[in-house]
Amino acid sequence: MSEIDIPEDHPRYQSLLTRHRIEAGVENGITSKQGLIAEGRGEAFDYLLGEQTIDSAAAAERAAAAALLLANHPVISVNGNVAALVPAEVVALATAVDADIEINLFNRTDERMTAIAEHLRKHGATNVKGLTANARIPGLSHERAKVDADGIGTADVVVVPLEDGDRAEALASMGKTEIVIDLNPLSRSARAAAIPIVDNILRAIPAITDAAREFEGASKDELAAIVNEFDAEDALADAEAAIRSGDRS
Ligand code: PTJ
Numbered sequence: 001m002s003e004i005d006i007p008e009d010h011p012r013y014q015s016l017l018t019r020h021r022i023e024a025g026v027e028n029g030i031t032s033k034q035g036l037i038a039e040g041r042g043e044a045f046d047y048l049l050g051e052q053t054i055d056s057a058a059a060a061e062r063a064a065a066a067a068l069l070l071a072n073h074p075v076i077s078v079n080g081n082v083a084a085l086v087p088a089e090v091v092a093l094a095t096a097v098d099a100d101i102e103i104n105l106f107n108r109t110d111e112r113m114t115a116i117a118e119h120l121r122k123h124g125a126t127n128v129k130g131l132t133a134n135a136r137i138p139g140l141s142h143e144r145a146k147v148d149a150d151g152i153g154t155a156d157v158v159v160v161p162l163e164d165g166d167r168a169e170a171l172a173s174m175g176k177t178e179i180v181i182d183l184n185p186l187s188r189s190a191r192a193a194a195i196p197i198v199d200n201i202l203r204a205i206p207a208i209t210d211a212a213r214e215f216e217g218a219s220k221d222e223l224a225a226i227v228n229e230f231d232a233e234d235a236l237a238d239a240e241a242a243i244r245s246g247d248r249s
Helices: 013-027 033-048 055-070 080-085 087-097 110-122 165-173 188-192 201-214 220-229 232-245
Strands: 074-078 100-103 157-161 177-181 195-197
Touching (some): 013 080, 033 080, 033 232, 055 177, 055 220, 055 232, 074 080, 074 087, 080 110, 080 201, 087 100, 157 201, 177 188, 177 201, 188 195, 195 232
Parallel strands (some): 074 100, 074 157, 177 195
16 A cells, blocks of 8 residues: 555556645645646646657656756756655656756745745755745746746756746746656647656656666767757657547557
8 A cells, every 4th residue: 555545556546646645735835726736737638648658758858867967057946746746756866967956936935935845855855945046037027036046047957847838938048958847748838948858747757867877977978969869849749649649659
């Protein structure tokens, strides 16, 4: 039995576990109520993808790992849904690619920032950024623009999962290389990304970590070749075709 008393071989195990984590996130002041709606939307796309990682998403996850290993200052942005769903997995990825973790909220309140920081620390994070908020993303209104100067402010590569389209576009306009995880291939966030990953964050983050571990010892040229081989437009078109056709092969 698991954290939700559902056997792991239950056909809806993953979906039930996800819902449970999001619900607990709302109860613990981590996830916003809007996060429940975002989760429902994500689930619908995941259902249409067969709740599996399609080949183009697997390629995107490998490209993301290579880009993170090549980065000078990679940062993983965490919101209330990400913190509820994959706290330990985010810490494992940050360790594998030597990235900072920064809390960056659409609906920012001090209470939620503190609750999320505490939750991440419980799952092994040692240095959680986002609380200083001494820099701004240009072009966004006050609360949503806040970032840390020594975090997202100066990052060259940012992982932005389940992000609002406005902010994804504003970060891309700052010249950052964005790795977006979003099950909706038509979302503005996915379209703003250098590397869009159309996959459930539950599968995507561990897959990036696995690829990063596999690439340990690879040369910069080898890593750059993996990034360059990846084509964002092709990956988005492939995900959209998979969703529209229902072909899960
Ligand atoms: O915690 P906050 O205050 O920063 O708010 C976070 C949310 C997610 C509420 C906010 O960023 C938001 O409203 O996001 P959107 O505009 O609903 O976009 C979320 C996107 O994530 C949608 O395109 C969903 O399809 C997608 N999504 C939801 N769950 C998952 C997902 N993608 C991957 N894995 C998921 N589990």
